[in-house]
Amino acid sequence: MRARLLHLLRHGAPETPGLMLGHTDAAPTPAGIARCVDRIDGLAFDALVSSDLVRCARAAQAIAAHRNLAATIDSRWRELDLGAWDGLHPSQIDPAARAAFWSDPDANPPPDGERWSHLTDRVADAIAALPARDTLVVTHGGAIRAALHVLLGFDQPALWAFDLPYGVAMTLRLWPGPPRAAQIVGLRP
Numbered sequence: 001m002r003a004r005l006l007h008l009l010r011h012g013a014p015e016t017p018g019l020m021l022g023h024t025d026a027a028p029t030p031a032g033i034a035r036c037v038d039r040i041d042g043l044a045f046d047a048l049v050s051s052d053l054v055r056c057a058r059a060a061q062a063i064a065a066h067r068n069l070a071a072t073i074d075s076r077w078r079e080l081d082l083g084a085w086d087g088l089h090p091s092q093i094d095p096a097a098r099a100a101f102w103s104d105p106d107a108n109p110p111p112d113g114e115r116w117s118h119l120t121d122r123v124a125d126a127i128a129a130l131p132a133r134d135t136l137v138v139t140h141g142g143a144i145r146a147a148l149h150v151l152l153g154f155d156q157p158a159l160w161a162f163d164l165p166y167g168v169a170m171t172l173r174l175w176p177g178p179p180r181a182a183q184i185v186g187l188r189p
Contacts, residue, residue, distance in 0.1 A: 005134040005185075006127075006172045007043050008144045011055040012036045013166040019089055021055075022082030022113070022142075028055040033062050035167035039188050040067075040136060043169065047131045050138040051077040060138040071138075076126035079140035080105070083113025104156065120146045127151065132176075144170065151182035165189060 012032020014021060036059035048067070050060030052075045060071040085093050100108035105116035123146040130137075139147075145159045151172060164170075171186035 003173050003175045004132065005044065006130070006147075006174050006182075007040070007045055007134075007136040007169055007186075008147060008172070009036060009039060009059070009136060009138045009169045010141050010144060010164055010166055011051075011053075011059055011138060014055050017166075019087055020082050020085045020093070022079045022086045022110075023053070024082075024087040025054050026087075028058055032166060033059050036138065037062050037066050039167050039169045043136065043171070045134045045136040047133055047135040048072065048138070049074050049077065049126075049130065049135060051075065051079070051140060051143065053078055053140070056138045056140065063136070063138065074126055074129070076122045076129075077137060077139040077143050078122075080116070080119045080142040080146075081114035082110045084111040085113065086110075102160065116146075119143070120149050123147050124150045147172075151180060152184070163189075 012028045012035045014026040015029055016026065040063055048060060048064055048069045048071045050056045050071050050073055052073045057073060064071040090098060101110060109115045119142060123143055127147060127150060141164045144164055148154045149159060151174070169188040170184060172182045173185045175181040
């Protein structure tokens with residue numbers, strides 16, 4: 001079986017940027033959707049998958065119309081559930097609790113939120129369910145980082161060592177396994 005490409009596209013900017021958005025279903029801006037459509041120009045893919053949250057699903061709908069493809073919705077590509085912090089501005093969260101979370105999100109999840117390991121398990125299942133062809137996934141920053149952990153073994157410090165701005169597209173080449181093997185082959189900031 002040949003290697004295939006997996007393009008991971010972070011949704012466009014939400015209407016209210018700067019908030020801790022996990023499962024909050026925040027709408028994207030029209031400019032954010034347009035940025036996503038522009039970002040995928042020149043990318044080859046035969047399948048399109050999206051998180052069910054509207055900030056991803058609307059971009060996926062626009063891409064699907066642009067490429068004459070159907071978009072498959074998969075809630076496993078959702079962002080980390082931020083529990084009691086969801087929808088808050090970071091300044092509204094205790095700085096020590098926030099720092100502990102960013103240092104070790106599995107040991108220090110948000111109150112009533114999801115552990116990092118649960119997100120990586122969800123994303124691993126979503127990756128395993130992808131079609132065996134070149135695919136674009138419209139998803140969230142946390143889910144992209146979880147995919148990098150699952151596919152490339154990046155640890156927490158490495159996952160936070162780079163920015164994933166709204167509308168960024170990252171391309172990975174995946175080889176059939178086991179063992180699972182992948183390589184980052186493109187980045188469109």
